[in-house]
Amino acid sequence: DWTSDVFIDATVAELKEKIGSDKVVMGLSGGVDSSVAATLIHKAIGDQLTCVFVDNGLLRKNEFEEVLDSYKHMGLNVIGVDAKQRFYDALAGITEPEAKRKAIGRVFIEVFDDEAHKIDGVKWLGQGTIYPDVIESVSVKGPSATIKSHHNVGGLPDFMKLSVVEPLNTLFKDEVREVGRALEITEKIIGRHPFPGPGLGIRILGDITAEKVNTLQEVDHIFIKGLKDHGLYDDVWQAGAMLLPIQSVGVMGDERTYERVVALRAVGSVDGMTADWIHLPYEFLGKISNEIINRVKGVNRVVYDISSKPPATIEWE
Ligand code: XMP
Numbered sequence: 001d002w003t004s005d006v007f008i009d010a011t012v013a014e015l016k017e018k019i020g021s022d023k024v025v026m027g028l029s030g031g032v033d034s035s036v037a038a039t040l041i042h043k044a045i046g047d048q049l050t051c052v053f054v055d056n057g058l059l060r061k062n063e064f065e066e067v068l069d070s071y072k073h074m075g076l077n078v079i080g081v082d083a084k085q086r087f088y089d090a091l092a093g094i095t096e097p098e099a100k101r102k103a104i105g106r107v108f109i110e111v112f113d114d115e116a117h118k119i120d121g122v123k124w125l126g127q128g129t130i131y132p133d134v135i136e137s138v139s140v141k142g143p144s145a146t147i148k149s150h151h152n153v154g155g156l157p158d159f160m161k162l163s164v165v166e167p168l169n170t171l172f173k174d175e176v177r178e179v180g181r182a183l184e185i186t187e188k189i190i191g192r193h194p195f196p197g198p199g200l201g202i203r204i205l206g207d208i209t210a211e212k213v214n215t216l217q218e219v220d221h222i223f224i225k226g227l228k229d230h231g232l233y234d235d236v237w238q239a240g241a242m243l244l245p246i247q248s249v250g251v252m253g254d255e256r257t258y259e260r261v262v263a264l265r266a267v268g269s270v271d272g273m274t275a276d277w278i279h280l281p282y283e284f285l286g287k288i289s290n291e292i293i294n295r296v297k298g299v300n301r302v303v304y305d306i307s308s309k310p311p312a313t314i315e316w317e
Contacts, residue, residue: 002175004182008040011167015044019124024165025116026126027108028053028078029197030067033128033168035189036180038076040167041126043183047077049126052115054108057084057210058199060224061217070186083111084210091201091208097317100208104198116162125162129169130176132271173271193238194272202317206245216243218296219262226288227266236278239266242305242316250300259300262292267314275309 024041028034028051041049053071055064064080071078090107094100116122168176180190196202200220204212219241227233242263250257264285269275289302305312 004175004178007171007175007179008043008182011040012044015041015165015167018165019045019048022048022123023119023121024049024124024126025119025122025162026051026128027112028067028071028076029128029195030059030063030189030192031128031195032173032176032180032190032192033130035071035074035128035185036176036183037126037128037166037168038071039074039180039183039185041165042074042076049077050119050122051076051078052081052112053078054081054083054111056087056104056108056199056201057213058087058104058201058208060195060200061221067189070189074185079115081111081115083107086111087201088208088210093207095207097202100201100317101198104201108197123163124165127164127166129166130171130173131169132172132273134169136273191234193233193236193240195238195240196315202315203240204243205316212243215260215296215298216241216262219243219292219299222291222295223264223288226284226291230284232280232284235268236266237269237275238272238314239264239278241265248301252300257300259298261301261303262299263303263305263316264288265305265314265316267309269309269314272314273309275314277306277308280304 019041024045026034026038026041026049028038030053038049038051051071053064053068064082068078068080087104087107090103091100094103116125168179171179177190181187200213200216201208203220204216223241224233224239227236227239233239242265244261244263246261247258248261250259266278266280267275268278285304292299292302
């Protein structure tokens with residue numbers, strides 16, 4: 001029978017055997033998978049593991065600082081890299097979703113590779129790949145690989161010449177969480193909703209600017225904090241806000257406004273492959289809508305996404 005303790009003991013022993021005295025580098029995302037994978041590897045080989053956490057300028061409000069702090073508290077040897085401007089420069093003027101993903105993936109690899117080169121004699125690349133990622137990128141080559149290029153799997157550039165170590169590639173998400181809890185990783189990381197690698201970059205429809213990121217961060221923060229404050233966060237599998245590339249007319253006092261529209265999305269799911277929109281209470285939605293419109297400059301309308309997957313996807317891009 002599978003238990004997290006048995007898994008941890010077996011995996012740590014296996015990692016020790018496999019890695020020996022080699023060095024490992026690993027990118028962290030702030031998500032459950034990479035955090036649990038890094039903790040397992042760290043448990044096996046300690047400071048032979050160097051972690052890299054990149055601020056791509058597309059993270060949630062305050063996320064970089066908060067997550068970096070959690071990692072340091074966990075004893076991980078982690079380098080935080082502020083690469084915001086590099087990403088914004090590469091994304092300037094790009095509107096097509098897959099082109100954005102490619103640009104974000106490419107810059108990530110460049111930034112990561114710069115850091116990896118600073119580590120002497122690194123041999124391995126740690127990855128937080130979980131079983132559904134493996135399945136999705138291998139067997140569903142049809143729709144999923146072409147609809148969206150998830151870049152967690154196989155995105156290793158030749159020039160890095162590292163062997164890959166993926167301690168979670170037989171686990172499902174709920175098992176990863178169980179392992180994470182057994183490893184005493186903070187609930188803030190373990191219980192967090194999934195968040196896509198390209199981050200807010202695929203939630204800003206149209207071109208990406210620092211100003212739009214800032215607007216969406218504020219909207220997202222009000223929504224997510226609201227879910228937490230109202231005890232709804234754990235009833236939702238994933239939630240977020242989309243900044244739409246349109247303006248709508250509104251009225252504020254005696255003034256006519258012509259400002260941005262945001263869409264809120266909250267879904268229930270098991271693995272992200274299918275999803276249902278969550279029936280959030282009307283009172284909650286009303287309160288959050290008011291708060292967003294009153295507090296976020298440049299937004300005068302909020303809509304709620306009531307589409308399920310399929311035929312819609314969770315993200316809008
Ligand atoms: P969709 O929008 O395809 O999303 O229904 C399913 C799940 O995958 C996440 N997602 C991504 N994750 N890179 C990632 O790391 C991506 O390019 C990407 N696109 C979507 C999405 O947030 C949801 O959890």
